[in-house]
Structure formats: structure tokens, C-alpha cells
Amino acid sequence: MECIITIELGTNGVRVFAFDLSGHVLHSMKGHYPTFHTDPDHSEQDPEQIFITTLYVVKNLLNQYIYPKKYKVACICFSAAMHSLLAVDKNGNPLGNAITWADNRAKKEAQELRRSALGSSLYAATGTPIHPMSPLLKIAWLRNQDNERFKQTSKFLSIKSYIIHQLTGKYLIDYSIASATGLLNIHTVAWEADALQYAGITAAKLPELAPIFTTAGKLKMAYQQSLGLPADVKILIGSSDGCLATLGDGVKGEGKATITIEDSGAVRVMGPTVLKDEQMRFFNYLLTDDCYVSGGPTNNGGNIFDWFAKQFGDFTQPFDITHSIQQLLDEAAQVPAGSDGLLFLPYLLGERAPIWNANARGAYFGINIKHERKHFIRATIEGILYEIYSIGKSLGEQRTIKSLSVNGSFGTTPFCTQIIADMFNKPVHLRREFHSVSFGAWLLSATEMGLYRSLDEAARIVELPDMYEPDQQRHAMYADYFNIFEKLSTKLFDEFEAIGNLQQQYAATNLLPHNSPL
Template sequence: MDCIITIDLGTGAVRVSAFDLKGNVIGFIRASFPTFHTKPDYSEQDPEQIFITMLYVLKNFLNEKIHPKKYKVLSICFSAAMHSVMTTDKNGVPLGNAIVWSDNRAKKESQDLKNSAFGKILYEATGTPIHPMSPINKITWMKNHDKERFRQSKKFLSIKSYIIQQLTGEYIIDYSLASATGLLNIHTLEWETDALRHAGITADKLPGLVPVFYSTAKLRKEYQASLGLPNKVKIIAGSSDGCLATLGGGIWGEGKATVTIEDSGAVRVMGKKVLKDEKQRFFNYLLTEGNYVSGGPTNNGGVVFEWFAKQFGDFKRAFDLEDSMENLINDASKVEVGSAGLIFLPYLQGERAPIWNANAKGVYFGLNIKHERQHFVRATIEGILYAIYSIGKTLEEHRTINSLCVNGRFVAYPFWSQMIADIFNKPVNTKNNSDSVAVGAFLLSATENGIYKNLDQAAKTVELPETYTPKKIHHAVYKKHYAIFERLSVKLFDEFEAIANLQQKKE
């Protein structure tokens, strides 16, 4: 029987999935690799370790789940976290670690660009918000502060491009992942000359641009041998995790949005046109030509609830975070909607959309003598979801949203999905135990393999069996609290800056 494999090079882990041609999951395996923070603003990963982890786990997976059952692998499709930058020298050897999306070293480069007239033109041309996450700012940082590395760098790559190069020998990047670099013109599909000039590089230092369906690169014969794969197995370029989660999330067509909550989070819509936002609050990434994934990211998704659980949860068994979080959610479910007037701003890691304020901090507001521990628990979850709602609400200035598809790790908790439905006052559809990034990569692969005529047809096959209907009374309460949340999130601008300055001095 034929099967399709997808590999997601996520922020901290490689996820390998296999599907039969009907889209049923045959198997799944995950392996993690570390992120190094050698300085406060730095987030780096070792490309060689990612490569070996990927190779190792893929080999184990094939030997355990695929080869014994005589599955024939048609193709392997890649997805990856956006915004990573690494460089290689004249021999193709990595120069240091890869700089990943959460790295903030290019704060100043970003600020300067954003405040310039050129910044506005660049945002409209490339669709990527001007932020330290964006590769254009990271490369500019390298030009300014890591001159020797910049000089020796013959290629500027994403982690995915490096991994595919190691496997096949080809330096490529798909238009989709390239559209998150701040260097690609999303209207003309060419590298934006002014952006390259700003970063101090030329197009020959970047990998070749290919469509997401590109599949002519061949696995090197040594890897064919060690993995036990035939010569004709297709390596499909694929897309980014964000775009594929949207494709796999089942929101093709009008009136829908996805809410993704992993460590960070995002609200996304799909459309044939880019969102033009005066305040530059949204990203516009390409999935395929003429299909844009637009929306806003938050820094403070599940990571904030995990932080809360680690600090204040009960740990009956060492390191059992899942158990601790479940107990907290259970506590929260017993508290009245609105947490008796306790409001939480979840900006522990600064915030991106919609306020785009790197200095933003966490705040518990409205505390009185009657509040108990469990009010904090519920307020924390409500605050995380208010922040998600604030992105959705600004998106609605541009698009009509009638229903939501929720995906990511926290879908496993019905309490969260119901709360999203209530806060947004819109029906929520989900599917538990479904990895929408992998599903998206499968749909793309299946289309490439001729199983579906096009992505429109492929996307319509996504089923989301679970539905949460909004409760009107709850929404009314959330609405009143959210109004205060929204005002607070901008009102504290000066104080956020002052406290950020104080905290920075201590670091």
C-alpha cells in the first residue's frame, strides 16, 4: 500500500507523520531538540543536531511503522517553523547556530526599519510585519554586529533549506516559507531588490525559489540506502507550519478563521487578496500563488499557562506538568465566568499582534480581598484567550468571520474550546488528536501526487467533528471584562516601557 510522509521541523521538535492515501494517520513520532539562550535576547538552534535528530527519528519511524507493513513511500513533504536564519561558508558548512523566530537580538534594526518611510513600503511589498523575528532584520543585525560571519557567509538559509540541502544537495526555498522572510515580494514572487540591498546581500546568496509542490529534488543515494527508500521517492518542498496549519485547519473559503494555540498562538484567515492594514498589524503569507494566509501572531499562548502551572500548580509526581495543568483547569472550571472581576494581561513575553509592543508585561488587575487561588487560575486562561480574541477582533475590521476552527495542543481541553466559543461568540469546530500542520502537509502532498485536483478540493475534505456553541450569557459577561482588558493593554504603554527598562538593567 502507498503512503505519504510529512516532516515538520517545528520550533523545538521534529514531527514525522505517515498517512495512507485517504488521509488516515498510519503513524506518528516526535523528537525534540534544544533551543539555546546564550544571551537574554538570543534563541538559537544547532542545524546539525536538527538534521541528525530528523534523520534518526525518520529512520526509526520507517523501520518500526512503515517497512514492516510493506508500505511504499510515495513522497516526503516538509514543513517548518517560519523566520529562521542560518548561514553556510564556501564549503556549505554552517557558520554557528541558526537564529530562530523567537530571537530578539535585532530589536534595534527592526525599530529603525519600522520607523522609516521605507519600512512601510517594505511591509506592503513583502507581507511580513517588521519585527525582530523577521529574517531581513536578523541578516541586517549580522551585517552590523557579526561582521566576520557575515563576510564568510556564502548562503543565507532557513533551517528547512539546510535540511533539504543535506538530504538532496539542492539549495531551495518554497515561495511560502520565503514569504515570511521580509525579503520576498509577495505580489511579483521575486526577491525584493530593495530589501536585499537593505540587508546587504544579493539574490545568489539565497536558496533558489520553488513552488510548494516542487518535487524533483532527489534523495542522495546514501540516504536512500540508510533509510531504505527507493530512488523515486519524491521530496516535496512544502510550506511553513503556519500556512499548513491553516490549510489543514479546514477554513478554505469565506467566513472562517483558525485559532491555533501552541506555545505561542495565532488567528488566521485565508483569502485571494492580502489584508491591507494601515497600522501594519497583520502578516500576509503566501500558501500558493494567489492564496494568502493572513492574520496575527501572539507570543503568549500555551507557554503562559505552562508558566503558571510550573509556578503555582501542584506536582504530585516530579515533572508531571500535564497532570498539574489538568488539575488547574478543573479548578478554573468551578469559578464563575469572568473570574469575579479579576483580569489578566498575559504579555509575559511582550506581545506581537495586535498591540506590537515588545515591552508589554503580565498584569493581574482588579484584585480584591475575596479573590482566591482558583480565581487566578481562571483569570489566567481568560487573559490568554482575551489576547487571542483581540487579534480576531481586529481581523474582523477586514474580514467577516462566522465560525472558528481551533487547533493546536490545547484543543485537547474542551474547557478552552468552549471558552473560545463564548468569548468570540462564534461556533468553534475542532478535531481532537489531530495535527493540522501534518494534515496540511498531507493535503499538499496528495494534491502533488494527483489524488486531488487542486488544494481547493483537498481542503474541503477536512472534517472537524466536534462543535462548541457559544453561550450568550457567558459572552455578555466576557464582553464587559474584555472591554477593560482592551483598554488596559494600551493604556499601560508608558508604564510597560518604564518597567521594561528597569528589568533590562538587572539582566
Template sequence: MNEQASKLVLALDIGTTSVKALLIDRLGQMKGRVSIGYPLNIPRPDMAEQDPDTIYEAVATAVHRLLQETGTPATDLLCVSLSSAMHSLIVVDAEHRPLTGSIIWADQRAVEQADRLNADGTGLAIYRRTGVPIHPMTPLTKLLWLREHRPDLMLPGYSYVDIKAYVLQRLFGRSVMDYSIAGSTGLFNLHELDWDGGVLELLGLSAAQLPELVPTDHVMVGLQPGEATKLGLLPDTPFVVGASDGVLANLGAGVMNTDRVAVSIGTSSAVRTVVPEPLLDEQGKLFCYALTKGNWVVGAPSNNGGIVLRWLVEQLFADELGSGEGDPYERLLELAQQAPAGANGLIFLPMLTGERAPYWKADTRAMYFGLSLSHGKAHMVRAALEGVMAQIASIVQLLEGLHVQPREVWASGGFTQSVFGCQLMADMLGLPVCVPQLIESSGLGAAMLGYAAMGKPMQAPSAEAAASQTRYLPDPARHAHYRKLLELHARVYEGIKDSFHDVIALQAEDTANLMGVLK
């Protein structure tokens, strides 16, 4: 093997809770891993921000530490390739100093702006040009909120970037954004591969106030010397701009056509597949993001995945699961298995943090429906888990409405460590569920993109993964039962959706009254 072919890619995955730096060789094997966490700031219940400089320092530390711990000389790197969480927004001044925190996807302050766009049809028109459902998570609605509530942050000399563009600005003195991340902002016209003129007019912005747009395989060279030293890299180390973590997860998992869908369940969850050209649905409920030329990722996220399990452990069963031996989450899943499929008619809508897909309403809330004296703790836990899977199944049904007919599911995330969880997913979806034995898929996808951008394509991992995957087949009887359950879930939601706003208003009133008493 020649010297160039033996070099490594350093994949840098900038996530919501941590940055992960991975060393990956051309065979897809991980040679080292470092993770550096950082805090989430919640100034008030509907806000979620992070400090961009803290994240940058974590990036620099992770890269430097990875090279030191693995004993890898900087000369052994073919490139650094980036992955990043979507939907972040940072306002920077003319000197590129941050004027706000990094407002992340979980921030809900722009509910009113999103509802207004959706109510008058403007949102659907924007969706048809941008491929992004209108929701408070998007930088589009966050910018509308800033224009209305913080006009001092919407001045001609200011710029609006995401966390990856901010990091690249620190490294290269140049602000760029790849088509994938841009596609998640609500400001990017997916048909023209450019900032959307109509959206810019709506926001009162110019294209000069946004990062330069580049393909995901764009290569940057020329690190600022001080930053190169800080990271332990050579100034001429190539950086591949990369893409969002979601689309790279599909690449890393080998889910690159509509025969498969990728389902990831972490704190939240998402369903994605890959199509050869932009694909939109009439209701504006599925996203469509660019990956590489001829590869577009279509799907949708749900707010509620593992966070539902955490709520059960911490709020409902803290006394009995918080003490004693064994992992409390494993014990929770064992409890769920004591109830039958369908939880004896108990329904749980899992919208503890509002919801994106399939409903795209930030003001939804969770509820149990059908609770009776015959239901115990096991039924409540099983109904909650089935509610999470029902949201995922509803997203798959949205894809099937676009004539996407997957034959199998490739699953990832903490949920896949449970045999019961994987079988529940197979039974709910009526599809085989495969759990490949892969390293972190977003980081692997970033490495694959990096090798390809440098002209040294790495073999897709799907063939090797297929040999080592665990496969779960759906039970026909349970699937038939769950099809009825899915219909009931949808009817329950439709019956109560108009009441959520009133519930939230009461919660706000109670909070205000409590604060008045405390004063």
C-alpha cells in the same frame, strides 16, 4: 485501487521542539508516527538558537525509524512532503557549513532594529511589499542585527537560509525555499513572488546569497546517495518542498475560506484564514503568506498561549498543583471555573514573553490590573486564561477590520482538550468553536499538498471531520460581558505601554548588579 494510488506520503514536520515523521494514506488516515526531539540553546536571555546539524540528524533518524517500525518499504512511498516552522535563520559558508546556530522565531536580540524600522515608517513600507509585520522574530531584523553586531558573518561568500532549506541542501546539494517560508522572512515581495530589491539593498545582500525560490508544490528528485541510505529511502524518492507549518495547518484542518478561522493554541497561539489574493491591513498587524496559487493565508500569532498555563503551574501554584494526584493543568482549569466570567473585574495582560499580535511589541510584559482583597487564586487563574483568549479575540477583530466575517472557529492544540477552555473561546469570540477529530493538522496538510503535487489529490478532510467534530456554542450573556472586557483590556494596554521599556531597563540593571555581586 492501482499501485500508484495505494502509495503513501511521508509527511515530515520540522518543528521548534521536535521533528515528526508521519505516514499518511490517500484517505487521510495516519499509518505511523515517529517524533524526535532536540534542545533549545539560550546563550543569553534574549537569544534562542538550535543546532542545525542536530535537527538534520533528527530528521534522518525519524524517517528511517518510521519506515522500520511500520515495516514500510521505501518503494511504497509516493513522496516525502515537508512542513517547517517559520522565521529561522542560519548563516552558512561557501561550502554550506553552518557558521551560526539556527536562530529561531523566539530570539529577541533584534528589538532595537525592529523598533527603528517601525519608528521612521520604513517598516510599514516594507510590510506593504512583504506582508510581514516588523518584529524581532523575522530574519529581516535578525540580519540587520548581524550586520551591526557581527559584520564578520555578512560577507559576500556567505548565504542565509532557514532550517528547511538547510535540510534540503544536505539532501540534494541544492538550497531552495518555498514561497510560504520566504514570505515569513520579511525579504520576499509577495506581489512579485521574488526577493525584494529594496530590502536586499537595506541589508547589503544579493539574491545569490539567498535560496532559490520555488512554489510550495515544487518537486525535487535526486537524493545524494549517502543521504538516501541514511534515511532509508531510494535515491529517486520525490520530495515535495512543502510550506510552513502554519499555512499547512489551515489546509489540514479544512479551513480554506473566510467562512472559518483556524485557531491553534500550543505554547503560543495563532489565528489564520485563507483568502484568494494577498490581503494586508493598514497598520501592518496581520501577516499574509502564500500557500498555493489562489490561496493566501492571512492572520497573526500571539506569543502567549499554553505558556501562560505553564507559568501558573510552575511559578504561582507549584506547591499545591505540583504534588498530589491528577494532571496539574486539569486541576488548574478546575480552579479557574470557581471564579465567575470576567474574574470579578480582574484583568491579566498575558505578555510573559513580549507580544506579537495584536500589539507587535517585543518589550511588553505581563501584568495583573484591578487586583483587590476580594480576589483569590481562582480569580487570578481565570483572569490569566481570559487574557490569553482576549489576545486571540483581538486578532479576530483585526481580521474583521479587513471585512473577513467568519461564521465559526476551528480550534486545535492542547487547549482543545478542555471543555471549559473551548467554551471560554466560544464565549469570548461570540462564534461557534469546532474541534475536529483530526490527526496533526500541519502534517496532514503536508500530506495533502504532497498528494496534490504528485497528481493524486487527496480528499479534503473537512467533510469527514464535520461528522466527528465537537461543537461549542457561545453564551450570549457571557459574550456581551466579554465584549466589555476586551475594550478594557485594550485601554489598560494603551495606558501602560510606554512604561514597559523602563521596566525592562530596570530588570537589566538589577540583573547586571546581581552578576556583579556574584563575581
């Protein structure tokens, strides 16, 4: 019997699934690794820790659940979060940590480029909004602020490119991850000359471009032996997590959109044409030659509720954040929709779509003397989902959206799914105990192996039997509160920038009260 292994290199950990050739999950495992926020605009991860964690999880899954059942691994398919950047030297050794999508250090470069004619032309060519998330801006920041590391760099990689190089010795990047760098012309499917010139690099500094169905060569002998894998196992380069989540929900064609809320979040559509927007609010990422995944991302998804739980949750069971989160959800359910007038701007990590403001900050608004802890819990959840709704509302200007699907561990909690249906006033479809990114990777693998003739055919097999219907009264209430949320998100632009500047100005002073024991 043969099986397919999918490896998702996510923001907070690696997820490994094993599927049989019928698409049924045999088993899955997850390993965690930290993100380092040493300063408000910094988000980094240790690439060696990611690699070691990945090997550990894959080996345990194979040895505990796959080999005992006599399965042979036919294919391993990768997916990964977008916008990561890792500089390596001529020997492939990392020059520091990987910089993640949430890093905002390049906000000065982004502001200047976004306001220029070059920024508009690069957006039209690459489909990537001008924002510090983009590896294009990260490379420019390294050139300007860490020139020694910039000069020592032999290759600029995504974290997935680094992991694949470790396993096979090849430097490759798939079209979808490449199209999220701000360096790929999505129309010619080649590195964009103007973007390379702006970044101050040549194409030789980047990995080789490859379609998502590309086999990345053979595993190095050491990993064949360590993992017990045959020499002929296919190592598929795969795609990005966002593109595969969209495919895994079967979202192809007009009328459908999918919402992902994991650590970050996004609202996406898939089709044969790009979204053209003078305000440069939407991304257009290439899945295959004639298929684009378009939409808007948010920095602030389930990671914000995790932050809230860690700061204000009750940890009656040590280190059990899952238990704490469930208690908070139960408490939030005691509060009516709209949190009795309490609003939360969830911009703890700056923001991408639709406001594209790296200086944005979080805030609670409308607090009155009657508000209790339970109101802050519900307002936090609603604030995260108002931001998701704001992306969907903007996307609705470009595409007709009649129904939604939801995936991601935060978005698929019943409490959150119902709020999404109410806010959007649309039915929401999902399947419980279903991981859309991994299933999308399985669909990709199955298509490459000839089980389906095309991704279109593969997407048609997806079934999402669970449905949440909107409540009209709650929708009307959310619509009224959202109008205030939307106005606050833009009215506070000057104040967001001012407080960010003050924070940088006083960061080095470390002033403490005179009576401080420190």
C-alpha cells in the same frame, strides 16, 4: 501499498506522521528539542540537534510501524515554523545557532524601520509586518551587532532550508516560508530589491525560491541507506506550518477563520486577495500564486501555560508536565468566567499582533485579597485567549468571520475551546485527535500526486464534526473584561519599554544581598 510521510519542524519538536493514500493516519511520533533563552530577548535552537532528532524520529517510525506493514513511502512532505534564521558558511556549516521567531534582539532596528517610509513600502511589497520576528530584521541585526558572523555568512537559511540541504544538497525555500521573511515581494514572487538593500545582502545570499509543490531532488545515498528509503521517493519542499494548518482545517473562502494555539498562536483566513492595513497589523503569506494566508500571530500561546505549569504546577509524577497541566485545567474549571476580576497580560515573549510591541511584558492586574491559586491559573488561560480574541477582533475589521475552527494542542483542550467560543460569540469547529498541519501537508502531497485536481478540491474534503456553541452570558462578561485587557495592553507601552531598559541596564551588575551564600 503506498504511504505519505509528513515532517513538521515545530518550535518545540518535530512531528512525523504517516498517512495512507486515503488520508488515514497510520502512525505518528514526536521528538523534542530545546529552545535556549539565555537572555530575555534571546531565542535560539541548535540546528544539528534538530536534524539529528528528525532523523531519529523518522527512522523509528519507519522501522517500527511502516516497514513491518509492507508500506512503501511514495512521498515525504515538509512543513516548518516561520521566521527562523540560520547563517551558514561556504561549506554549509552553521555559524552558531538558529534564531527563532520569538527572538527580539532586533527590536531597535524594527522600531526605526517601522516608523519610516521605507518600512511602509516594504510592508506593502512583502506582506510581512515590521517586527524583530522577521529574518529581514534579524539579518540587519547581525550586520549591526555581530558583523564578523555576518561577513562569514555564505547563505542565510530557514531551518527547513537547512534540513533539506542536509538531506539533498540543495538550497531551496518555498514561497510561503520565503513570504514570511520580509524579503520576498509577494506580488512579483521575487526577492525585493529594497529589502535586500536594507539588509545589506544580495539574492545570492539566500536560497533558491520554489513553489510548494517542488521536489527537492533525491535523498543523498547515505540517508537512503540509513532510512531504508528508495531512490525515487519524492521529497516535497512543502510549506509553512501556519499555511498548512489553515489548509488542513479546510479554511478557504469568505466567512471562515482558523485559530491555531500550539506554542505560539495565530488567527488566519485564506483567500485570493491580501489584507491591506495602514497600521501594518496583519501578515499576508503566499501559499500558491493566487492564494494568500492572512492574519495575525501571537508569541504567547501554549508556551506561556507551559511556563506557568513548570513554575507553579504540582509535579506528583516526575517530569510529567502533561499530568501537571491537566491538574491545573481541572483547578481552573472551579473558577467562574472572568476569574473574579483577575486579568493576565501574557506578553512574556514580547508581542506581535495586534500591538506589535517587542518590549511588551507579562502582568497580573486586579489582584485582591480573595484571589487564590486557582484564580491565577484561570486568569493565565483567559489572558492567552484574550490575546487571541484581540487578533480575531482586528481581523474582523477586514473579513467577515461567521465560524471558526481551532487546532493546536492548547487550543483544542475542551476547556479552552469553550472559552474561545464564548469570547468570540461564534461556533467553533474541530476534530479530536486531529493534527491540522500534518493533514494540510497530506493534502498538499495528495494534490501533487494527482489524487486531487487542486488545493481547492482537496480542502473541500475536510470535515470537522465537533462543535462548541457560545454561551451568551459568559460572552457578555468576557467582553467587559476584554475592554480592560485591551486598554492595559496599549496604556503600558511606556512602562514596558522603561522596564526593559532597566533590565538591560542592571543585567551586568548581578547585585545580590550581602548575606547571600553566593
